[in-house]
Amino acid sequence: MxxxxxxxxxxxxxxxxxxxxxxxxxxxxxxxxxxxxxxxxxxxxxxxxxxxxxxxxxxxxxxxxxxxxxxxxxxxxxxxxxxxxxxxxxxxxxxxxxxxxxxxxxxxxxxxxxxxxxxxxxxxxxxxxxxxxxxxxxxxxxxxxxxxxxxxxxxxxxxxxxxxxxxxRPGYTEKLVEFLKEHQEGLCSDCKVRMKRNPLRVFDCKVKSCQAVLKNAPSQRVYxxxxxxxxxxxxxxxxxxxxxxxxxxxxxxxxxxxxxxxxxxxxxxxxxxxxxxxxxxxxxxxxxxxxxxxxxxxxxxxxxxxxxxxxxxEEVFDFTKSPISLLLLPLGDEARGYSLQLLFKLREAGISVQVEFRPGRLSRKLKHADARNAERVLIVGEDEIAKARFILRDMKTGEQRQVTIEELLGIPELKEPPSLLTSGEDQIT
RNA sequence: GUGGGUGUGGCUCAAUUGGCAGAGCACUUGACUGUGGCUCAAGAUGUUGUGGGUUCAAGUCCCAUCACCCACCCCA
Incomplete structure (x- = not known):
């Protein structure tokens, strides 16, 4: 269902x-x-x-x-x-x-x-x-x-x-009702009801015949x-x-x-x-x-x-394009657990970061990273974990270099707040 | 409560006088076992809103119904 x-x-x-x-x-x-x-x-x-x-x-x-x-x-x-x-x-x-x-x-x-x-x-x-x-x-x-x-x-x-x-107001409404009664034939059925319940509301009526009548109605100003x-x-x-x-x-x-x-x-x-x-x-x-x-x-x-x-x-932020500042790409089961630890460590240091846990080869993960608008990825494979040096790849330029976690923490761009908001053509309706 | 419009894959839309339900985008997989975007190939996706009727045959015609959108009334 x-x-x-x-x-x-x-x-x-x-x-x-x-x-x-x-x-x-x-x-x-x-x-x-x-x-x-x-x-x-x-x-x-x-x-x-x-x-x-x-x-x-x-x-x-x-x-x-x-x-x-x-x-x-x-x-x-x-x-x-x-x-x-x-x-x-x-x-x-x-x-x-x-x-x-x-x-x-x-x-x-x-x-x-x-x-x-x-x-x-x-x-x-x-x-x-x-x-x-x-x-x-x-x-x-x-x-x-x-x-x-x-x-x-x-x-x-x-x-x-x-x-x-x-x-x-009472004095005025009295005059108004008096006037409306005299011109009752020109009023719509709604207005006839309003006349009794809340006479002022007849002014809200959009019916042309009513507006014609109201043109000559007494103005509250005077009263x-x-x-x-x-x-x-x-x-x-x-x-x-x-x-x-x-x-x-x-x-x-x-x-x-x-x-x-x-x-x-x-x-x-x-x-x-x-x-x-x-x-x-x-x-x-x-x-x-x-x-x-x-x-x-x-x-x-x-x-x-x-x-x-x-x-x-109709223009609103296109959230499907909101970028990921840094995306960790673990390769292999062991790397997943390691990446989770790394994720929390980086977050505690104020870095905006996510992990791609879904399985697949590196090429597939990179494809996903691209689809998710990752600005940078960090490749976390068995070799990298062993050496404690990871590959940081800039997704825009394709440049990549080896970094230690300490070096990663020192990159100022990573500490900038995530810019979730990208103006797009998404519809409000 | 009143009037108008629209309903076809996830999205945008095609489908001739009634004649096998399609395309583009998106998606999945592979070419490429640890390097994405480009390209190529393959694949998946539907009770054509629903129910009835006419017909050899209905996405298409008729009736009903539902949903959504737009407008009126009124309100923010």
Whole structure:
């Protein structure tokens, strides 16, 4: 029985895995320097956590969660996103706020897979918990912007909006619903449902007739309270001050229920209709929703697979070409055991080295060595062991000479870290 | 949930109006018993996604089904 991977999941082969490590290292450095601490939360949580935070009006909760019962009858779900877990962890562990946290964790959503979208995917995110100031939003956006710039994200642009707070949003949604009701006949069936559940989401609709109706919809701008207006103005001012280009888009809402005030999306023109690379915003009420004290917070998260897709494109390291710095070629049974000892000795000295144990004549072994991209080989035969002098052959030039183990340890090139990464044409997909 | 596309050796793809399932790459072995890359020779690899139907005959035509890819919705 040959098995296949489950729909929407992927095997991340060495080439891509290496690229991801490189990315994670970069992110780690950047976040650490900005005072963000790493956090890891469980892969599954109580279903209710997401229901209460991500929201009953979100598509994620309505139809995309992996929900299951464990043997104790607990109602659980694989995490579809991390923010609720992070906030839950902050509250549950009474972490001292303010605190800056970041994570790189897998997420699970049961939607239909396509390019750059998988049922299991990795998100890297950052959260500032306990700071209500617009500067926290600015800091975060700047952090993301620098990160994506450094990654070489192509066609990147940024959309920004505010969706008000609990003071001013109700007044606005009332007006919006009023308007939508008047123009109900022009709306698609989905929007009619959204109108009742989460009216702001109608702005997400791509149906042309709906967009036509929405063209004349009241703008939230007009209804913002003074505090929200100030907050938004300051965020915008900050971004301008630090030369971060953005489009102000009063149609940008977000798919999740917990957002308030600032919402932001990083997009790439390379991604087509599902162009969102990174999403985030402020969620000042989430802590209270989860039974904690009033705790303002703001954060963002991006999909690693998607980010890699728009930074490196289809190009990824070709791991089949990753070289072997030194390969030992034992000849004969006795030489195999000897080579293993030698292998460990050389490794302890910091040399990157492997052994070809498979049987065969020297010519066959050399052929294998070549196929494995060995840069040098060391021939370990009975004669060499007896004389304690081995033949070191440069596979590129074909030059070879006799060396003792002491001489081998003194060759500086062998101590250089292995260069596993060779750029190639291997496919991400 | 909706729409489109593709399924043939490990990989990339051929196969005429329906007529013996093929090539290139990769792989194995040998020429070469301790010196690779080049060359030459030989070899292995398939339920043509699956099930049914039409036919003397189906990779090819028809029906069904599955898988994967792409797009929509939504999201990262």
């Amino acid at each position: 040959r098995f296949k991977r489950v729909k929407g999941t992927r095997d991340i082969l060495p080439g891509e895995a290496l690229a991801r490590r490189e990315l994670e290292q970069m992110v780690y450095d950047k976040f650490s320097r900005a005072g963000f601490l790493p956090i890891l939360t469980p892969t599954f949580e109580a279903y209710e956590l997401y229901q209460r935070s991500t929201g009953q009006a979100s598509d994620i909760v309505i139809k995309e969660m992996y929900r299951f019962a464990d043997m104790g009858g607990r109602d659980l779900a694989l995490r579809p996103e991390a923010t609720p877990s992070v906030m839950r962890a902050v509250l549950e562990n009474y972490l001292k706020i303010p605190i800056r946290l970041w994570y790189a964790m897998t997420m699970f959503r049961q939607d239909k897979p396509q390019k750059g979208r998988y049922r299991e995917h990795t998100q890297i995110g950052a959260e500032i918990v306990g700071e209500a100031e617009p500067e926290a939003d600015i800091e975060l956006v700047k952090l993301g912007y620098d990160l994506f710039t450094e990654m070489g994200i192509k066609g990147m642009y940024l959309e920004l909006n505010t969706i008000g707070c609990r003071e001013c 913002l309270c003074q505090d929200c207006r100030n907050h938004f103005d300051q965020v915008k001012k900050g971004l301008e001050q630090f030369s971060i280009p953005f489009n102000e888009n009063d149609r940008l809402v977000r798919g999740l229920d917990y957002y308030s005030r600032t919402v932001v999306e990083f997009k790439s023109t390379l991604l087509g209709a599902q162009d969102t690379l990174c999403g985030g915003g402020r969620y000042d009420y989430l802590a209270e929703e989860l039974g904690g004290p009033s705790t303002p917070a703001t954060g963002f998260a991006f999909g690693v697979e998607r980010a890699l897709l728009v930074s490196k494109g």
